[in-house]
Amino acid sequence: MSQGTPPLWEFVDICKAYPGVLANDKVCIKLLDGSIHGLLGENGCGKSTLIKTLSGVQQPDSGQILYKGKAVQISDPQDARDKGIATVFQEFSIVPTLSVGENIFLGNMPKTRFGVIDWKKVNESAAAVLAEMDVDIHPEAMTGTLSVGEQQLVEIAKAVAMKARMIILDEPTAALGEDEIERLHQLLRKMRSQGTAILYVSHRLDEVERIVDEVTILRSGRVVRASGETEINVSQIVNAMVGEDISEHYPKEHNATSEVVLRASHLSTKNGVHDASFDLHKGEVLGLGGVLGSGRTEIARALFGVDALTGGTVTLNGAPLKVRHEIDAIEAGLALVPENRKFDGLFFNFRASGNITAASLGGLSKLGILDLKAEDEGTLRLIEELEISPQAEQKTVNFLSGGNQQKIVIARWLFSDAKVLIFDEPTQGIDIGAKIAVYKLINLLTRAGKSIILISSDHDELLAMSDRIAVVQHGSISRTVPASDLTHDDLVRASAAQLTHAATEERQ
Amino acid sequence: MKRVFDSQLIGPFAAMVIVALVVAATTDRFLNPGNLSNLSLQVSIVALIAIGSTIVIIAAGIDLSAGSMVALLTMILAQFLKMAGIPLLFAVPLILVVGGLLGLVLGMITAYGRIPSFITTLAALIAFRGLALTFNNGSPIFSLDPALEPLFYGKVAGIPMPFFYLVFFYALAAFTMNFTKLGREIYAVGGNPAAAVLTGINVRKVQTLTFVIAGFMTAVGAVLMSARLNSGSPNYGQTLELQAIAAAVVGGASLAGGRGNILATLMGAMTIVIVQNGLNLNAAPSSVQNIVLGAIILLAVGIDMWRAEISSILGRLFGRSDQSVKTASPAKPALSKDA
Amino acid sequence: MKRVFDSQLIGPFAAMVIVALVVAATTDRFLNPGNLSNLSLQVSIVALIAIGSTIVIIAAGIDLSAGSMVALLTMILAQFLKMAGIPLLFAVPLILVVGGLLGLVLGMITAYGRIPSFITTLAALIAFRGLALTFNNGSPIFSLDPALEPLFYGKVAGIPMPFFYLVFFYALAAFTMNFTKLGREIYAVGGNPAAAVLTGINVRKVQTLTFVIAGFMTAVGAVLMSARLNSGSPNYGQTLELQAIAAAVVGGASLAGGRGNILATLMGAMTIVIVQNGLNLNAAPSSVQNIVLGAIILLAVGIDMWRAEISSILGRLFGRSDQSVKTASPAKPALSKDA
Amino acid sequence: GDYPTPVPLKDGAQAAISSIAPKNDTFRIAYMPPATEFNYYIAVGEGIKSVGKEAGVDVFMLAPQSGADINGQMGMIQDVLTQDVDAIIFGTHDEFAAAPLLKKAVDQGIAVLMINSDIPDFPTPIHGVVGYSQRNGTRAMADWAVQTYGDQKVKVGIIEGQPGYHSTERVGGFLEGIEGNDNFDVVVSIDGKWNVEGGNTAGMDILQSHPDLDLVFAANDYMIIGASYAAKALGRSDLVMLGNDGDTSGLEEIASGNITATVNTSPYLMGKAAMSATLDALNGSFPGGWIETPTSIEDQAGAISVLQEPEKLFPQPSKQY
């Protein structure tokens, strides 16, 4: 980094307040050409706020934005584009009802001489961008019909297509598998070598370690470590983020017994589960590993009665379990913490109590009348036990941080006293502190003799927190091995082995 | 009790009181006991129907069919009484069942047929009136039964009967929505149907039930309409569905689902009826009535939407600290899809 | 061109053809040229208004105000012509501007006031009719201008004038929606407003513009209504908004926003009018007309919703493999909020 | 035919009877009232049908549901014009809207008669108009009221229909009739929307705002029926309640004492007269012009005697009188 030339973009003392919070407090940050800059911190520390300011979505309350040393204003998202900033936002910003090609160029569609949209060029250019990213998606496909991971790739393609000097990625990998992440990193390295400045946000500190050149760490809206003040390794970063020493990131307890609680034999569904079989032991954490779209979520859905079984059987404690609806599974003691808590998990019109008791209304009522006292007591107990923010019962849950929200979804199944819990990506998008809280919760549950199926695309987490791991390929379980027998590389390789198949299948 | 009389009631209650004060200031006839009992008569039909509309709205649906269903049910009741000779004591419960069944059909088409309720009930709005016209050559049927009228005009201890129906059904509905499993499930389904499915709630059944309730309450309204006018007619109930929705909305129910309070709907219905009564007492032409009603709907929702801004402005005016304002305003996601 | 005549047109087109065949089978008067030119007259007003309704729906809004706005605008036009003595040549463009301005007000209240469009336009539905009643003591104004009628009844080369308006405005609208920045922004705003904001689309402006377009097209409809009836009346246009929405919906527009095709709306409007014409030719009573119209709305949406199931059943009946079915059905998120 | 002698229409409003050129051996006649929502037009239709049946002709009715749906009615007239009808008997709330289409009908050789109207100057020439004088009917009602109650102070409330020709004429006729009588004092006048519901609400509100009312006049029977329930609810059995139409249900309400009197316009007989004239027109024996059908004021005794002749009524009374 040459000292003489000013950084491409620089924030000086940027402040931004929302009602009740100072989300950015005198933040300073320098973004350099040809450098990948990691922006890290706990949930709610102000990362996305900073990014929205830089992308013109909102104006700072005070402070200066410098472009090559000159103060400028970024008045709106279009202005940010014009100034060469491309952003992949944390929230999905694709339009499901439009084609992939149109999404990629939304906002600056190629036009003919007559100012009319040039659809041929839209599709050709989109195809070129997708090819550059080594992604196999058809530009004329309706975006809403793609899988979550594919949609995320389209988001990234939007930013890539702009050929911007500065590219910002706010948790781009939350919905991606190891393989996609690796391909994304390849692309980012290539862009870096071409001189692009990159700002990168992720809660997956392992991947941060792999790719970023420098980090800035925020806590409660302030910069606690500026670029260059911290070594780029996970424990150093965590210390800076959380403000205290965390000795163990994966506080795994081994509580597995040999008693089989649940046995799935030859499960099949219309949604892509084929002949999947596995056992789950009492007190065990069984990890499901596999690439994106391998069918892990679908196996969970099959067990929980969301998708009907077209074949196979499930036995619970030796007795056959017939699940036709979700309620059958719940009554049998199963629980599902879905992979997308915002869309499938939380009731934003309820406070903590309504969310926590939602799956237990039957048990909580006599002759259809709710026992509100029991509800309040149970809620308060769980709020205390799980160290959920005491705010949780004061307001509706949309005010809570991601970590607290996730704990509430889990608390729902503690309240219902589920015996078998399926956690689908339970730590997605939550910070390291909250992650550790979830891990401790997992220990608490297994210690109490409950069994857990853990689905996670974070291989380190999966390896560390599982007792055994079942590798999922094409909706079936290719093998089940003790977690200690697997390494990160094994999992990547196991996943990679099926990539060629997956690619051909997607094309059909 | 805290649950039933929660903060959602304050706004609609304040609106009602303000409107009543304004009306009382314009005419001294407003507060006379005769007029007040008049009000309870006039609000009764729309307020009873609005119970159903509110519950459907809380479950993120909408019911446009109520007005036409009233017409259809008054005609069926008339047929029962005049043609089939069914005694009143059986005919009335029968009509309530028919209303519930019509609601069941609409609910099943919506929930199991996956057709947006706006469409289902729009189709019903049109078709029910057509069905009503198939009876008696489309002519009204008058003088149904001498025992029918007292259902509406009768008094007990000097208090008009409809007052008791209001108390009964509103108490029942408020209880159901706040203290029963079904009520909680309705809020859950309206708040997030996907999450409701995954917590084992039978979403389609719950959605269907909201329409059954709406059909039943519409039937209650239809019986009162028949009693009020001692007749059945395919023309009755026009725009009643809009008035009922307006009552729910003025009472703060959100068309996005998950939010709404039964008692606030009663306040909303009262507000609307007080305004109409006030305008009638002052012999305002129907043009003014329409304009004022439109403005009230807009204002009520506007005040609800802009609560944060308004209290921040008030706060600034009266020099309160910014802090107190924050807790008062439930922030909405900035980019919610509400257009 | 592929964009304009895309697969979304097939369903509505098929529906229209089937309905036309059925009607033609019941009466030999349907296909006579006089009747066909009749059809273009009858469809014109609702079809022109439906352009605006469709665009508002694509942007995830809804416009309930069109019918009342027609009444208001016919009264204003009548005032212009009879009281203010403004010549027709100025009065007509002026009305189109007034329509656009009314749309602007509704759009701004919705988009900038953050009030759901259902509420804004429900309030307008009520208030506009009130406003229309303030003119001329609420009485209709007759015999506006001898030059007005030919706007509707005139013919060029034997083809009724409204046919040309239809061609012009539908071509313009289809072009705008498919080939211009504004059109694509409308789709984006309806499909995902949050995403649209982040891509630099001025969502509020776009939403507002859809209402301006709707107001303008409603004004076009109002001018034709005045020309057709050579009068203005506060009673005109009742339920026109529902017919226009029905046309859009029968044409496959989704009330959830982001989906809809302008030309399909024309097919939808034609389908409805052909049915009405067929019923009229067979002198069906208004009861049957209402019932059939309700059924058609439900069927059209139902067929669209159940496309996957229907083609799977058809596939099974005709022994096609299950595979072909999958590609035909655009997968929906399994747990989408569709009640 | 069996109808009063027609009065000539205004200059230029009379279409030549000789222009009528029936196409069918069995006449096809369209009856097109403004709406099916008013019982009144159904009764007229029954009168038309009964004569038609006797003469062995084809009669069909086509009308929108709502009287406000003028656009819908115009569509229906257009659709009928493409069919081979020999005569159209129509009523409308908007004669200017209908004029161009009816001109076309007359040009096609169709016999065109207007029903339930008293205008001598329809904007385009037509063959005949059948109806009672709206203004004369309610003026007679006012005269009757003055005669019956004029010796004391009478505070009058009026329930109008939605603004338009019918409301203007009927309310105007009533006001003309009481004009000059110092004892009659109109204290309130509001819209009852032509229907029972609207009449009921209007009744409640005017009785509330003017508890001193003695007499309520409504522009049709439905509204006064609605108002009568309001009066009953408020314990006001002393009120004089007056309507207009002679609807069967209105007459029955008078017979039972809920309403005081109405202008009996005998819609069923009006329909019979119109059909007779139409058939004559098709046969060339109708001279053209306005047929004024008779009206009468019926109080309780009168209503009972009308109800005793159910063959002149539609719908039939609910019991025998």
Ligand SMILES: Nc1ncnc2c1ncn2[C@@H]1O[C@H](COP(=O)(O)OP(=O)(O)OP(=O)(O)O)[C@@H](O)[C@H]1O
């Ligand atoms: N639109 C908003 N209105 C009010 N408060 C907001 C808004 N957006 C964010 N906040 C608050 O501002 C703070 C910073 O939020 P921000 O989204 O920037 O955090 P983040 O670091 O991106 O967190 P995460 O890791 O969970 O994405 C939080 O307390 C959040 O609740």
Ligand SMILES: Nc1ncnc2c1ncn2[C@@H]1O[C@H](COP(=O)(O)OP(=O)(O)OP(=O)(O)O)[C@@H](O)[C@H]1O
């Ligand atoms: N709603 C749906 N309808 C049809 N097919 C679907 C649906 N959801 C997912 N699929 C398909 O099912 C397969 C598995 O989906 P998914 O990506 O959710 O797998 P996964 O194993 O849960 O992956 P991850 O957990 O990493 O997201 C993919 O081929 C996907 O396209």
Ligand SMILES: [Mg+2]
């Ligand atoms: Mg963030």
Ligand SMILES: [Mg+2]
């Ligand atoms: Mg998954």
